[in-house]
Amino acid sequence: MPEPRIDACDVLVVGGGPAGLSAAVALRSAGVERVVVAEREVVAGGVPRHCAHPGFGLRDRRRAWSGPTYARRLVEDALSAGVDLRTGTMVTDWAARDEDAGGGAPGLAVPDAWVTSPLGRARVVPRAVVLATGARERPRAARMIAGDRPDGVYTTGQLQAMVHLHGRAVGSRAVVVGSAPVAWSAVLTLREAGCRAVAMVTDGPAADIPAPAAVAAQAALGVPVVRRSHVVRIVGRQRVRAVEVRHLDTGAVATIDCDTVVLTADWTPESELSARLGLEVADGFAGPRVDAALRTSRPGVFAVGNLLHPVDTADVAALDGRHVARAVAGWLSDERDRPVATRVRPGWPFAWVAPGLLAAGAGVSANGRLLAWPTQRVRTPRVRVEQDGVVVAERTLRWPTAPGRAYRMPWSLLDACDPAGGDIVVGLRE
Amino acid sequence: MTAVLPVRADVVVVGGGVVGCAVARELAGHEIDGRPLDVVVVEARGDVGDGTSKANTAILHTGFDATPGTLEARLVARGYELLGAYAAEVGIPVERTGAILVAWSADELAALPSLLSKAQANGYADARLVEADEVYAAVPALGAGALGGLAVPGESIICPWTTTLAFATEALGRGARLVRDTRVVDVRPGPVDTEVVTTAGRIRTTWVVNAAGLGGDELDRMLGHDRFTVVPRRGELLVFDKLARPLVDVIVLPVPTAKGKGVLVSPTVFGNVMLGPTAEEVPDRGDTSTSDAGFAFLLGHGRRLLPALLDVDVTAAYAGLRAATEHADYVVDVDAGQRYVLLGGIRSTGLTASMALAEHTVRLLREAGADLRPRPVLPPPARMPNIGEAFVRPYQDAERIAQDPAYGRIVCFCERVTRGEIRDALAGPVPPADLDGLRRRTRAMMGRCQGFACGAEITSLLEAGHA
DSSP: OOOOEEEEEEEEEEOOSHHHHHHHHHHHHTTOSOEEEEOSSSSOSOGGGGOOSEEETHHHHSOOEEHHHHHHHHHHHHHHTTOEEESSOEEEEEEOOSSOSTTOSTTOSOOEEEEEETTEEEEEEEEEEEEOOOEEEOOTGGGTOEEOOOBOEEEHHHHHIIIIITOOOOOSEEEEEOOSHHHHHHHHHHHHTTOEEEEEEOSSSSOOOOSHHHHHHHHHHTOOEEOSEEEEEEEOSSBOOEEEEEETTTOOEEEEEOSEEEEOOOEEEOOHHHHHTTOOBOSSSSSBOOOTTOBOSSTTEEEOGGGTSTTOOHHHHHHHHHHHHHHHHHHHTTOOOOOOEEEEEEOTTEEEEESOEEETTOOSOGGGEEEEEESSOBSSOEEEEEETTEEEEEEEOSSOBOTTSOEEEEGGGGTTOOTTSSOEEEEEOO | OBOOOOSEEEEEEEOOSHHHHHHHHHHHTEEETTEEOOEEEEOSSSSTTOSGGGSSOOEEOOOTTSOTTSHHHHHHHHHHHHHHHHHHHHTOOEEOOOEEEEEOSHHHHHHHHHHHHHHHHTTOOOOEEEEHHHHHHHOTTOOTTOOEEEEETTOEEEOHHHHHHHHHHHHHHTTOEEEOSOOEEEEEEOSSOEEEEETTEEEEEEEEEEOOGGGHHHHHHHTTOOOOOOEEEEEEEEEEOGGGGGGOSSEEEEOOBTTBSOOEEEEOTTSOEEEEOOOEEOSOTTOOOBOHHHHHHHHHHHHHHOGGGGGSOEEEEEEEEEEEOSSSSOEEEEETTTTEEEEEOOOTTHHHHHHHHHHHHHHHHHHTTOOOEEOSSOOOOOOOOOOOTTSOOGGGOHHHHHHOGGGGOEEETTTTEEHHHHHHHHHSSSOOSSHHHHHHHHOTTOSTTTTTTTHHHHHHHHHHHHO
16 A cells, blocks of 8 residues: 655755746755755646746846746756756645754744645655745635626636637637736737637726836727726626626726626735745735745745735746745755844835845845835835834835836835834835 | 436436435335336436535534424434435535534523524434633634524534435436436326426326425426415525634534524535525526625624634635525425425425435325335445545545546646546536536635636536547
């Protein structure tokens, strides 16, 4: 009778998207021997696999590949770097280890992972864990959209996988919910599938498209944008027949006939595994709180990518992956101190900021960036950093905030903060 | 497999819900004149258990709160024993969580002793009154203000989907036939047999069993009766993310009022937390839509019952229709002249009572002159694929994966559903008609991402399986 295999390694990277694969390659470059990447999909590479538009790899590779090309290159690099990349392999749960690693509190050892693949059930015993599980869009129920429950309601992720990976047809008339960049990506995917986007419904006053090119794309794509509105009801018992749209200011309800609904953005981290470890959670979303070195609240457990900032672009996730290698390698060579640290929290108009922890000696964050999720458009933002209620830094940034896109600020804004002090709040001056 | 409509049967069971399938299974275990009873189930929808049976609170009731002396009270109590034992035999997920009925006001607290007496009158002896501190010991995350409670340790949670499928699977294994997508449009009883007219043709049968649920009154009228009217009562339910499951280990019930049983919070056998139902009479027998008002109502209750519940996402929102009638009890009867059994007005307790209703149907048929005898030899019982959290799932089973690697290939990540399970469901005796049917058999796409990661692949697998 087969028992689960015991499978020791130096680092277990959970997730083989841009962040996880980049972390694995960087760890191998840093001389770490056994780096296992567990990727639950049969093909590694993550979300870019089904993103057809170009522009992938700008920040980490200085290239503008298509998503599939970028994903393929990440996989090739991982394999040639000697990463033990295991696809079709899912970490389903953690197993507590009996002994304690490194003199911390009992129960805070690096966890073992239960892993399932067609090769069997295994207990992976790592010396360090890097979580790179990414993010996803909230589906219909989590958005509390009432009505019938017909076929034809998708997230962008499902739509892209259907069209680009499975060559499946969708309907002929779609309503796209949201207007962040991913919504325009959904419009392009729909067009490729022969489905016309008949409306884009957004709660914002304007579609959240900052770049002139995207505005041009909007004009070229000719999708009517329904502003200041919510989809409040889906109609159709077998297949979608229509959506009801309510205007946020007037309360007026209009009906739009369609056979497909695409729910875009409304990102949430794939945080089940980090939640099951009981990691301290960030403010504003369900992912783990990390410091600039990408250490979580649990010794030996690190996190990278859109699990930490749902979402920024794939290349930013990949830069996290590269960045984490130093701290992981340090942990493996017995750098076990837990420095004094204080929380970095979001102020208006940000829903979250990441990293959410300022720790002494953690160094500068990945790519020197402090990321935030703006809920409002601010044309000339003046960033204000407060600690213990005192303004410690103010700086005007030259680039506007736009809802639906991560806002990137210099990490140096926190230079005057004290890791031994109280909470730090990063916001904009109103 | 779905059969074409035969020309002749001993019994036509109209309705392939949990009750119809339980009846078909039971009848197919009998013989008449020395040969197995020929049973045909006619189901209007594309799948068994696709109506009221799929959207309920999924509780295996002790019947402690039924009205003593009613048929419903008797059949729920009997069905609780029968289904509890059957579930263990064939592998229907059941968890013996127990329930606590919580009083939030002085009036509700004062009502508890009478509920205890009612439980005793129903023959349920294990209920007991508990103080507020014991309520909070059982559910530490419960909202503030509970004054006391009634513990009902026998109340349990069950998988309603596997239950119906197990009945259907065994019925077919015993020789019954299932005809789906076929609606009964008329029933014409004659002196020796009855003609059942359907959208797929006519079938002659000796006996007719009405297990048509929401359509039961219409079928009854086709036979010339006017005994009851179904007034669909819609119940909306919210299913919360599995991360909320540690908040609640028992079913938390409200004190019932004249308006209904109220809103409960319960763990599910899939490891989620369920909140609901609403209770709203709707005119349309097909209206299983959810509403903003329903969401607001349920979230308001959730905030009071289990405040931390609102910190996690809703994984699914759905609505079911109970076949409520103007009668306080089930409407069950036999007409010997028409060789016709009515199982009407079977409300939310029908899941628990299903096997007892089947047993009762045999009794009624015998009373009306059918010489039914148990078949001396039956096929071995079904063994249902486990989709419950409390039991070993294929992805956790090293031995099973070693024998068949398809059980190691997880395709639905949130719910850990493997390709082997999807293959088995598509090749099973009662294969799914659509994605929703596949979901009920495997849990595929039932999780928090609702198909973001796996929807495209699972849709393709379903189509390949049908091809």
